[in-house]
Structure formats: C-alpha cells, structure tokens
Amino acid sequence: MTKHFKTFGVIGGGAWGTAIAQMLTRADQDVLIWCREPEISDAINTRHENTGFLPGVALNPALKATSDLADLHLMDALFAVAPAQHTRATLMALKGHIRPGTPVVLCSKGIELKTGEFMTQVLKDELPEAVPAVMSGPSFAIDVAKGLPTAVTFAIEDEALGTELIAAVATPNFRPYLAHDLLGAEIGGAVKNVLAIACGIALGKGLGRSAHAALIARGSAEMTRLALALGAERETLSGLSGLGDLVLTCSSETSRNMSCGMALGKGERLEDILGARNAVTEGVATAPVLKRLAAERGVDMPICDAVADVIEGAISVDEAIQQLLMRPNKAETV
Numbered sequence: 300m301t302k303h304f305k306t307f308g309v310i311g312g313g314a315w316g317t318a319i320a321q322m323l324t325r326a327d328q329d330v331l332i333w334c335r336e337p338e339i340s341d342a343i344n345t346r347h348e349n350t351g352f353l354p355g356v357a358l359n360p361a362l363k364a365t366s367d368l369a370d371l372h373l374m375d376a377l378f379a380v381a382p383a384q385h386t387r388a389t390l391m392a393l394k395g396h397i398r399p400g401t402p403v404v405l406c407s408k409g410i411e412l413k414t415g416e417f418m419t420q421v422l423k424d425e426l427p428e429a430v431p432a433v434m435s436g437p438s439f440a441i442d443v444a445k446g447l448p449t450a451v452t453f454a455i456e457d458e459a460l461g462t463e464l465i466a467a468v469a470t471p472n473f474r475p476y477l478a479h480d481l482l483g484a485e486i487g488g489a490v491k492n493v494l495a496i497a498c499g500i501a502l503g504k505g506l507g508r509s510a511h512a513a514l515i516a517r518g519s520a521e522m523t524r525l526a527l528a529l530g531a532e533r534e535t536l537s538g539l540s541g542l543g544d545l546v547l548t549c550s551s552e553t554s555r556n557m558s559c560g561m562a563l564g565k566g567e568r569l570e571d572i573l574g575a576r577n578a579v580t581e582g583v584a585t586a587p588v589l590k591r592l593a594a595e596r597g598v599d600m601p602i603c604d605a606v607a608d609v610i611e612g613a614i615s616v617d618e619a620i621q622q623l624l625m626r627p628n629k630a631e632t633v
C-alpha cells in the first residue's frame with residue numbers, strides 16, 4: 300500500500316470494470332464502481348454480484364457501487380472502463396469532479412468511430428487536467444475476477460507515478476508491467492479485436508489451424524506496421540498488450556470478438572449475433588474506423604480491411620477469404 304492512492308473510482312460496471320474493481324479490493328484499496336444500470340449497482344451492493352455482466356462471481360463485500368457518476372468526485376485515481384464508443388460521454392460527465400493531475404487509467408480497447416481517436420486523445424479532449432495511463436494486455440474479465448494469474452502492460456509517461464500506481468494495485472496474481480508507450484498499448488488492444496474476428500471467421504469456416512496461425516502472424520505484422528506509422532514502438536507490439544493479447548483473444552471462444560467471427564464464419568448474420576448478446580464486441584465498431592485510419596496513413600492492413608468490409612456488408616465472408624488468398628506473393632516483412 301502507498302500513502303498517496305487511497306480511493307479508486309472505476310467508470311463502467313461491465314465485466315471488465317467489475318473485474319478491475321474486484322482486483323483493486325484485493326490490493327486493499329477503497330473502491331467505488333459506477334454502473335450505468337441502477338439494478339447492477341444495487342446487485343453489487345446488496346448481493347455482491349454483477350448479475351448482468353459478470354454473473355456467478357462472488358464479489359468482495361467491500362466493493363461499493365453507484366449509478367451516479369458524480370459520486371466518483373475527487374477520487375485519487377480512476378479506471379475508465381466504459382466501451383470505447385461511450386468513453387467520451389462518461390469522461391465528459393466527470394468534468395469538475397477531478398483534481399488536476401489525477402491519473403485516469405484507460406482500459407477500453409477500441410477507437411472512437413466518429414472521430415477516429417484513440418482513448419488517450421478522447422481523455423485529452425474531455426479531461427485535459429488528468430494524467431493518462433493505459434492498462435491493456437491478455438486479461439479475460441472472468442480470469443481476473445476469479446484471481447487467476449494475469450499480467451498486463453501499464454503504460455504511463457511519468458515513471459515514478461507509474462511505479463507508485465502499480466505498487467498500489469498489484470497483487471501476486473495481478474502483475475502490471477510498467478511501460479511508457481501509451482499509443483502502442485492502445486493500438487495493440489484495438490487492433491487485436493479486429494484480428495480476433497478474422498481468426499474466428501477462419502475457424503468458423505473450417506479453414507484449419509494453419510490458416511488461423513497465419514492470420515495471427517500476418518495480423519501481428521499489420522498491427523506493428525500501423526504502430527510504426529503512427530509513432531509507437533515496435534517493442535510494445537511484441538509485448539503483453541500486443542502479441543500477448545492477440546494470442547489470447549484469437550485463441551479462445553471466451554473472446555466476444557473471436558466468437559462473433561466464428562458465428563459469422565458459420566453463416567450467421569451480424570445483427571443476429573450482436574442482438575443475442577448482452578456484451579460489447581469492440582472489433583465491430585473498430586474495424587471500419589481502423590480501415591479509414593490505415594488508408595489515411597497509407598498503411599497496408601489487408602486482414603483488418605477484409606473484416607471491415609464483411610462487417611459493413613460490402614463483401615461476403617467467402618469473398619473476403621478469396622480476396623486475401625489471391626493477393627500477390629510478397630516478401631515476409633513488416
């Protein structure tokens with residue numbers, strides 16, 4: 300425990316926000332989680348369970364919930380865990396409720412569709428007085444909530460502040476690794492969701508594990524190419540928030556993105572897949588904006604583009620596969 304950080308606010312009572320809040324209570328922190336739905340905050344306060352988004356996991360009774368964002372007033376640090384498309388609205392609502400210099404740890408994995416901005420930029424727009432950090436890596440909410448061993452990238456510019464924050468939140472089974480490349484961590488988290496949809500499609504279509512592994516490796520090259528073009532560091536993309544999360548998300552049906560891709564590969568309609576789940580599938584919103592961003596920057600991202608085209612209904616799954624397989628042979632470079 301450190302002296303400085305005593306109160307933590309978690310913005311977002313979905314599966315990941317709940318898991319992070321649970322993890323913080325294990326580090327003996329004073330934690331308040333904001334849930335958009337009053338019935339979810341009631342369930343956390345009275346039954347110690349997030350019945351809507353993380354059912355079946357017993358939460359620490361010390362965890363308190365609210366459905367009023369203003370209750371996160373003047374917390375020592377905040378974790379921002381709303382879905383990427385809703386992050387701006389939640390941060391905006393916190394204007395006037397944070398002290399200058401308050402760390403805001405961005406945990407959502409996506410790019411804002413209407414602006415093309417990553418979450419650090421959204422934070423800068425809405426709460427410029429905050430200190431941004433990015434926490435990202437291979438971490439299914441259910442694993443973290445149960446206390447299974449997990450390691451993530453924790454990127455922040457100020458090394459001393461980062462060290463102090465990590466000391467405040469880490470436990471033996473939750474290991475944040477200090478890093479300084481926020482943009483690289485964000486790129487890994489956003490792009491791997493789109494690639495997980497591609498991997499799911501391949502498996503759903505029965506293309507086999509060789510095709511699946513090829514998509515992971517060439518997808519990793521796409522991710523790294525974008526990162527280098529945007530000024531992030533290659534090393535970040537081979538770390539926990541890049542390769543680590545890519546491997547996890549592309550390999551397990553626990554991933555909403557991967558399972559969405561599998562259903563698409565089996566011929567289900569996107570509207571039906573999304574309509575049947577009470578969970579965010581970030582890659583669906585990220586794919587089209589990522590395609591736009593890559594085109595603007597002249598970055599070749601054929602796998603991600605194919606996912607965007609399938610999501611937008613511009614081409615069928617079969618056409619996307621043909622398109623990728625008919626690309627000219629080329630050198631294996633990033």
Ligand SMILES: NC(=O)C1=CN([C@@H]2O[C@H](COP(=O)(O)OP(=O)(O)OC[C@H]3O[C@@H](n4cnc5c(N)ncnc54)[C@H](O)[C@@H]3O)[C@@H](O)[C@H]2O)C=CC1
Pocket residue numbers: 311312313314315316317334335336352380381382383385388389406407408409438439440441577578579580581
């Ligand atoms: N679930 C996981 O294992 C992990 C999720 N993440 C990321 O965390 C972020 C949140 O995902 P989950 O917690 O899994 O969500 P979830 O799928 O469990 O729940 C959806 C969340 O969206 C919220 N929501 C819906 N409409 C909203 C609105 N208009 N304004 C604000 N919030 C709204 C709901 O209240 C709920 O909290 C995503 O960016 C995801 O990529 C990152 C790592 C792991």
Ligand SMILES: O=C(CO)COP(=O)(O)O
Pocket residue numbers: 408436437438439440492495544547548553554555556557579580581
């Ligand atoms: O980001 C995640 C694991 O690190 C969760 O992935 P999904 O959103 O695809 O479930």
